[in-house]
Amino acid sequence: xxxxxxxxxxxxxxxxxxxxxxxxxxxxxxxxxxxxxxxxxxxxxxxxxxxxxxxxxxxxxxxxxxxxxxxxxxxxxxxxxxxxxxxxxxxxxxxxxxxxxxxxxxxxxxxxxxxxxxxxxxxxxxxxxxxxxxxxxxxxxxxxxxxxxxxxxxxxxxxxxxxxxxxxxxxxxxxxxxxxxxxxxxxxxxxxxxxxxxxxxxxxxxxxxxxxxxxxxxxxxxxxxxxxxxxxxxxxxxxxxxxxxxxxxxxxxxxxxxxxxxxxxxxxxxxxxxxxxxxxxxxxxxxxxxxxxxxxxxxxxxxxxxxxxxxxxxxxxxxxxxxxxxxxxxxxxxxxxxxxxxxxxxxxxxxxxxxxxxxxxxxxxxxxxxxx
Numbered sequence: 471x472x473x474x475x476x477x478x479x480x481x482x483x484x485x486x487x488x489x490x491x492x493x494x495x496x497x498x499x500x501x502x503x504x505x506x507x508x509x510x511x512x513x514x515x516x517x518x519x520x521x522x523x524x525x526x527x528x529x530x531x532x533x534x535x536x537x538x539x540x541x542x543x544x545x546x547x548x549x550x551x552x553x554x555x556x557x558x559x560x561x562x563x564x565x566x567x568x569x570x571x572x573x574x575x576x577x578x579x580x581x582x583x584x585x586x587x588x589x590x591x592x593x594x595x596x597x598x599x600x601x602x603x604x605x606x607x608x609x610x611x612x613x614x615x616x617x618x619x620x621x622x623x624x625x626x627x628x629x630x631x632x633x634x635x636x637x638x639x640x641x642x643x644x645x646x647x648x649x650x651x652x653x654x655x656x657x658x659x660x661x662x663x664x665x666x667x668x669x670x671x672x673x674x675x676x677x678x679x680x681x682x683x684x685x686x687x688x689x690x691x692x693x694x695x696x697x698x699x700x701x702x703x704x705x706x707x708x709x710x711x712x713x714x715x716x717x718x719x720x721x722x723x724x725x726x727x728x729x730x731x732x733x734x735x736x737x738x739x740x741x742x743x744x745x746x747x748x749x750x751x752x753x754x755x756x757x758x759x760x761x762x763x764x765x766x767x768x769x770x771x772x773x774x775x776x777x778x779x780x781x782x783x784x785x786x787x788x789x790x791x792x793x794x795x796x797x798x799x800x801x802x803x804x805x806x807x808x809x810x811x812x813x814x815x816x817x818x819x820x821x822x823x824x825x826x827x828x829x830x831x832x833x834x835x836x837x838x839x840x841x842x
Contacts, residue, residue: 549732550630550654552646552669553741558614559624566672567610567624568603574724576602576790598795602788620680621718623745627674627725627734632658632667644669653737674734676723678742680749683717683757685779685806718746720758723767739774743809754809759802761787768803776805 556563577591577599591599613620628644630652646667649655658667720742725734746753760767762781785802788795 548654548657549673549729549734550652550657551627551673551729551732551734551737552630552651552653553737554626554628554669555741555745556624556626558622559610561611563624563626564607564610567626567675568606570672570675570726571606571722571724572599572602574726576788594793595790598790601795602790621678621749621751622680623678623742625676625678625738625741625745626672627729627738628669629671629673629729630655630658630667631670654732673729674725674738676738676742677721678745678756679719679721680716680751680753681719682715683719683804684715685757685804716751718742718749718753718756720756723758735770736774743807746809756807756809757804759785759804761785762801762803771805774807776807779804779806 559567577595610624613622630646646652646669649658649667652658652667720739723735723738725738743756746756757779758771758776759782760771762768781801781803783799783801785800786797787800789798
């Protein structure tokens with residue numbers, strides 16, 4: 471049974487009172503010559519029984535509170551949502567995305583929807599968050615302006631709401647025509663044709679970007695063109711060529727706190743993998759990076775078939791814990807997922823033949839370099 475610290479102190483206090491009363495009663499029994507030998511032990515037993523009963527009631531009350539809290543968390547309502555591809559996104563969509571990402575990564579969130587605006591934020595923290603939003607927004611917009619040939623897909627999850635037929639659906643931009651698009655649709659009010667659905671705020675996001683990301687070493691698809699038997703090739707030059715390979719990179723996977731454990735993250739990643747297949751650019755794997763002090767995310771990726779490749783201790787991240795925004799060093803794990811190892815290809819594509827050694831055998835004893 472878990473007891474909160476301030477409640478534990480009250481239990482300890484009751485125990486101390488019990489011990490003190492026992493000591494006082496025994497002292498009175500010893501020092502008072504004319505005390506009744508029968509009455510004092512009886513009084514002592516009565517005090518003990520009263521205190522122990524009070525202590526037991528307190529423990530029962532604490533246990534009931536913990537069980538009720540556990541039951542409430544276990545029956546947390548799943549959030550209905552849909553997945554949308556935005557391509558490179560409009561300015562309004564990018565604004566929503568940057569708001570979500572910065573809040574998820576840098577601003578402590580409440581576990582209930584639409585409650586973050588009610589929280590008071592210190593002025594210096596508000597300035598830091600505004601800077602980070604502008605930075606991410608500028609990064610996306612500059613990519614759209616100067617890297618038009620780069621393969622990019624922004625993927626979002628939007629919360630789904632239901633409205634009755636009396637509402638003006640023509641005024642709602644994100645109308646949903648079919649309930650088949652909705653995940654966790656059983657959480658919406660039933661009613662068939664009597665109700666319609668629309669997509670509301672963004673509750674999850676990830677982006678799939680084709681970028682240069684080096685894994686180093688030699689494994690399938692990374693060897694540079696040319697005769698492998700030539701001895702005159704420069705090893706560093708070959709390694710540099712391997713670093714230049716374009717790979718699909720999954721970045722900024724984020725889900726608002728109140729929508730977690732609703733399947734949002736998994737569906738975003740499924741859509742990301744499907745995006746890479748539809749690019750039809752010959753990619754057979756996807757890469758990502760995750761910070762080492764995020765064990766829940768690491769386990770999430772492992773369950774979905776991602777493999778560890780290397781650790782990069784030279785990475786940095788923004789730190790908003792102080793008065794001034796600063797960068798601190800952090801180790802990030804590079805992970806890879808081979809698309810040809812998926813259970814089934816939604817487009818009916820055939821899995822590639824792995825006649826050679828496994829991925830980990832190919833990566834073992836290799837030198838890995840991350841290029842960002």
